[in-house]
Amino acid sequence: MTGTETTEYRVTLPRVIRGEWVKLRGQRSIRWVIALAVVVPLLAIAIWALTQSPASPRRFDEVDVVLGSVTSSIFETLVLFTLLGALVGTNEYETRTITTTMAAIPRRWPVVVAKAVVVAAISAAVSLIVLFSGLGIASLIVPTSAPVGLADPGVVAALLGTALFQTSAAVISLAIALVLRSSIGAIAGTFGFLYVVPGVFNILPLTPVQFFASTFPGPASGSLTALVDAPGQLPYGASVVAVLVWTVVWFGIALLTTEKRDV
Template sequence: MTALTPARVLHSEWHKLWTVRSTWIMLAAATVLTVGVGIAMGASYEEDRGEVSGIDPVQFLLFGTQFSQILLAVVAVLFMAGEYGTGLVRSTMVAVPRRLPVLWSKAGVVTAVTFAATFTTLLVTFTAGQLFLDGTDKELSLTDPTVLGTLLGSTAGLTSLALIGLGLGALLRSVPGGITTYIGGVIVLPEVLRMFPYDAMDRIAKYFPGRAAEALMTLRDTPDYAATGPALLALTLWTAAILGAAAALLRRRDV
């Protein structure tokens, strides 16, 4: 009988992710959307338009991630909750009775795939978008100070959001529930809080996952977002808390 090892569990989860057609479709769509919007933003930029001239130059080109982050989260939710919908989870838990290695392996696979795909996409988006910004106030180079670090931070933020999607899928065991909760809690709720005429609400909203991830896409700290360090810490704590809750429930549930 073949021994069950963490490496074998990880390989199994890697195989599961890439044999599902939706993974390829969603990752391709996220890439095309991010790059396409970045090129469109760069090509249509006019320096004298006051409503966009003040936007951070990196965040300006990465505007497409506002939409592609949802696709990445959907991949993660499907990766976890999809097994409950098909019943495959029963076979998975029989094969791995300790259960938690399954969650950690899925988290490892999501981290590796999302980070690699996203970082490559952001590099292409930034480079392609800058082709149209030569000579403008948003002209930048990858060799400029903090640019590459901002792209890495942006990638880390989007990877954390995908892991939050994975955790929600594990907590709710429902694809529609996980996606709805992600959109409502990560994207919509912070914007609702900002509508209230109270400074405290605005400060709280800055540390919600979606807003914290946006803060990592700026070259310099701005009053609109939390500073880079606190934003990264908040995002890390959110991710750890949701995955930790998912791990605790996974151990207690029958399946």
């Protein structure tokens, strides 16, 4: 084999990422999940906005109601993003095509990285499209003295924080799916990690334990999605760090599990 041929067929991370994107693009279930992740939240935002009106003519209350209408879709998006991560993480195991993938990429870690990059990119793009489009829809529907926009204080930060949380949930779901190799297990495990586990910790009357519970992505999202920091929760900057750290932790667990365990 010549040097040119070796370079042409060498496994590189960009090529693995491109391959993962091609595989996902060809799966009908993935396309449906992505489409639903755009349409369903936008419908939820419009419906919620139709039922809302500011408590007072103060600008803060107007912005808060519009933003609340946008972030009201967070649960629908979480469900679909969690499903996306679970499907990406388990499809190849369920069809047994993972053996072909790992034979072509024996070091394995590029496969995990590529899946995470593709899931994060799709989730972030869809989330940002929905949130910024939803802001325009809610601003048109909710009666305010002037349209709410990106120039209003706190709006951009809340939208970006919401997108970060939603993207993190998708990547965590992918990681749990790679560890459990079960779609249902990944979905249940993700919501359990986001909300159930910190809820159990909060029951314990110990300040350090309750603080630890507030670092989980679910509780931390309270400050990420609001105009002001939620009472009793981490401030915005600390919430960003907490969400990123937990995402990296789960990614690391998935990476180690995939490297060490038999296909």
